[in-house]
Amino acid sequence: MQEKGINSTFKKLIYESSEMVFLADDTFPYPIFYSNRSFEEQIGASLPDRSLVGLGLDSSSFIFKEEINLSYRGNDYDFSLDLPQDSSTNYFLFHKGKKIRSQSLPTKKEFQQFLMESPDAQLILKPDGEIFLCNKEALKLFGYTENGELNHLSELEKLFDDPHQWGNWIDAAIGEPLTHRFTSTLISEFGEQLALEIVTKQLIVDDIQYVILSFKNISEKINLERELKDSSSFLMNLTEQVPGGLYQLLLDNEGKMSFSFLSKGIAQVVGLKPEELADFTDISMLLSRVHPMDLPQVIMSSIASARKVEPWQCQFRVKSDLNFDEYRWILGAARPQVLSNGNMVWYGYLTDISRQKEFEAKLDESRKAAEKANQIKSDFLSMISHELRTPLNAISGSVYSLLQDGPLAHQRPELDTINYAVDNLIIMINDLLDFQKIEAGKLAIESTPFHLSSLCNQIIKGLSSHARESKNRLDVTLSKGLDITVYGDKTRLSQVLNNLITNALKFTIEGEVNVKIELRRSSDGKAKVYFEVKDNGIGIAKEHQERIFNNFDQVRPTFSPKYGGTGLGLSITRKLLNLMGGEIGLQSELNEGSRFFFELEFDIAEMKLNNHARPTEYSNQSSPLHFLMAEDNNVNALVLGKILNKWGFTFERVLNGVEAVNAVKQTNFDCILMDIQMPEMNGFEATLEIKKISEVPIIALSAAAKTEIKDRIEECDFDGFIAKPIDASELQKIIREVIFEKNQSA
Structure with missing residues (x-):
């Protein structure tokens, strides 16, 4: 242009x-x-x-x-x-x-403004200490107001622990044109000590020499450093003092495992000398000391921890010393963490548990010894109960036979007394056996159908003679709706009611015992039933009401015929109710009587037991029933034979299972009464053989409780079971049932 x-x-x-x-x-x-x-x-x-x-x-x-x-x-x-x-x-x-x-360099005015507003306390001095410029933070630090005036650095001497140190700050800056750092302690106007860091540097403006001083409060930093140092010392001390040893194990991307940290305690745990710890880095050095039988477990658990990134824990043995074959037990535990570079690190510990293992071994020996002692006790109770039941069976059967013969008037009370004593002995034996089973956790509650009101009436009827013997009146009240069939443990419910009613009769003299059974609720296929046994006997003082439920405990311990017993009846009653889902309650006043009560819930069975449909008569009245009695004990056989004869039945007796099998092959029997314990071939084995060749019903006879041999009875397909001492009325009932079922199926 x-x-x-x-x-x-x-x-x-x-x-x-x-x-x-x-x-x-x-x-x-x-x-x-x-x-x-x-x-x-x-x-x-x-x-x-x-x-x-x-x-x-x-x-x-x-x-x-x-x-x-x-x-x-x-x-x-x-x-x-x-x-x-x-x-x-x-x-x-x-x-x-x-x-x-x-733009990179401010004007003088701007520079001065920057300095004044700086968050750090700053001074610009002349070499003689005269203050050329002092910003707001410096005035505040040294206790001056915002409009205060500070002319010379010597005015601050009284605030520092070393009054004349400011000269050194200036000399250092002028001597070398470098940044210099100092620390000092400032005592504020409130007496607070502040740790300061002072930075000095020479500044030349228009050929005039100045010194810049910058003050920074580093009290928090020093306190933090001190705390960190104390924490570090504490952690290091803790690391060295904890039982066992701490470690950090690293697994790199190449699959190499090595210890990146080991506390001193590791040496003692794995049997190293202190000087050997520094070289103990490779994981293989530890694995070489592990017991060969434990090595696979250590390796596999470590691999699983790495793959799943889950905590690792393992118990294993390591050599106590490389020169010996002795081992010590070690517990190892760690938590893995994946690092950002893909490596994995475990933070864990190892501790010596040899003493714990010794204790566990002794504890195991004690447990085995206790189990053995418990088994000996159990065997003894089973043996002694069997031995006691045999003579009791003879006494009970003989008394039953004498009562059937029409004794004289003055003889009947004596026979009733014997019968009552036998019943008490049987209860005590059953209590001891049940207590042993409950304590061992071997008593199971069954769930089979039974008719509720029929069972209750049967229990009351069975105890009517006890009421007469104790000159008490026994009444029962059954509410409407109890004519139902429910699922439950008929035997254990009977035992509970028997215990409570027997106790009430025992501790009541010429009084009343009232039994109340009431249907509280029936819905959704379930029935809740309330049971109560109330007497006007001697009662129980408040302070003794919990004690009566203790094992082997009696408020008035005595062996008198009136109040004697094992002290287990109520204890077992409470435990049985707990197993059945109930809880026993008690209300009692001394010399006024007692009331025991509980509730149980039953599942209602679909069928109802029709009283008219129950088998009450034999299907064949024109000819007597012919029995096979397999019983090796002469006294038991004599008593049982008398009972069968009284009923008009005939029988043949054999002494063992082999003879029983042969007898069935040669003769037709209406029913077999099979003792369980016999020589040569026991009742179980004989029943299995007979079931192969005949459909004749077989009733098991045993001095053992049914729960002890329940599985074998079901396995051998017995048609019924009766416990010794034999209750004649119960035996008659079972015979009717099995004969009726046989004829019905025919």
């Missing part, structure tokens, strides 16, 4: 001027068509677009202005501006241009 309005006389002067001058066209984009050397050196040489737009200016930046500031490449420039005056001057004249500052 042609240069416009430039007089050649002044061109050289303008071009050589130290101030920047340039001309720009007055039409967009306002191209620059002339510039002097100063403009070119500072701006033009680096300006790709030689126009005002290229300089970042638009018309609003310079129209109607006489001065203008522009920024270019981080620098600020100031220009005077002459606008076109008429149509002959169609350009803008920018002259007297000069750089006012670089």
